[in-house]
Amino acid sequence: MFQDDPNEAVMPDYVSDKHWEVCQQLVAEGLTDNQATRSLASLWTITNNAAKECWAAKQQRLEKIHRQNEEEEEHHLQLLHDKEEATRLEERKKEKQEQIHTHQAWKAYAIRKLKVGDFCKLHYFTNKGLKDTKTAVLVAKPEALVMLPEANRVHTWVPAAAIKDPKAAAIIKDKHLSWEEFNEAAPRMITMMRVQDWPDNHIDMHIQFWSTLQNHHWLHSPDQLKQHTLLLYWSQQHHRWYLTVRTLQGWSLKELNQDLLIEAREEIFDKHLEKQTARAIQVSCTAMSILKPL
Known part of the structure; x- marks a missing residue:
């Protein structure tokens, strides 16, 4: 060859x-x-x-x-x-099945909200929210809404599935959550978004938004007002995003809007100043009543 x-x-x-x-x-x-x-x-x-x-x-x-x-x-x-x-x-x-079984305790109300892409509070995904669900009494129509009074006398509509008795605690607003509760709830909400087949770009946007907040230097500031500002900004913009996501005015949450962040900080600082002023007036009035001669 x-x-x-x-x-x-x-x-x-x-x-x-x-x-x-x-x-x-x-x-x-x-x-x-x-x-x-x-x-x-x-x-x-x-x-x-x-x-x-x-x-x-x-x-x-x-x-x-x-x-x-x-x-x-x-x-x-x-x-x-x-x-x-x-x-x-x-x-x-x-x-997906394991996640669904694992999160059976999650309120049907919250799951339905995410399934249709509606706004849903993070409270439902905190440890407290999960605990409330596990101990809740089953009702005939868990999707029904029940009106509950809050401490400020403003009534809030909550799902009947969350009610154990007339004294059940009201749902905590996002802006009033602690950062510990925020970190409990955010990953769980992301998981349920995936279970409910949310668009990948919306899921990635939420992950980026939350990561940006968690890495913001205000979160590590000794000034708790700045930390609270980030939660207020989150709750405001997250809610607004849900209101506009299906419209031509929709936008991405990935980038922080510095102007709106400053507005949120001013709101937090103003409320804090109002509380300090009210407390000072109360202390002053108490002192005067003590010193007032009989």
């Missing part, structure tokens, strides 16, 4: 001194010098043509084997991909 490509072979120069001895053997058989060199050239050509045919057949076999190997490898990779995809979908299905 030829190791080199016979198509690249060059016919020897049989007239040269290198091939004189071979030519003389043919001359001794009765050929002339010219006939001897032509015979050697013809023999080389015949042999080279045969080698070319063998080489071409060999290349065809190799190409066929290579093509078969590629097809088999492609088929093998496709089988692996299909298997991995099927496994991923099955795991996703199991994960």
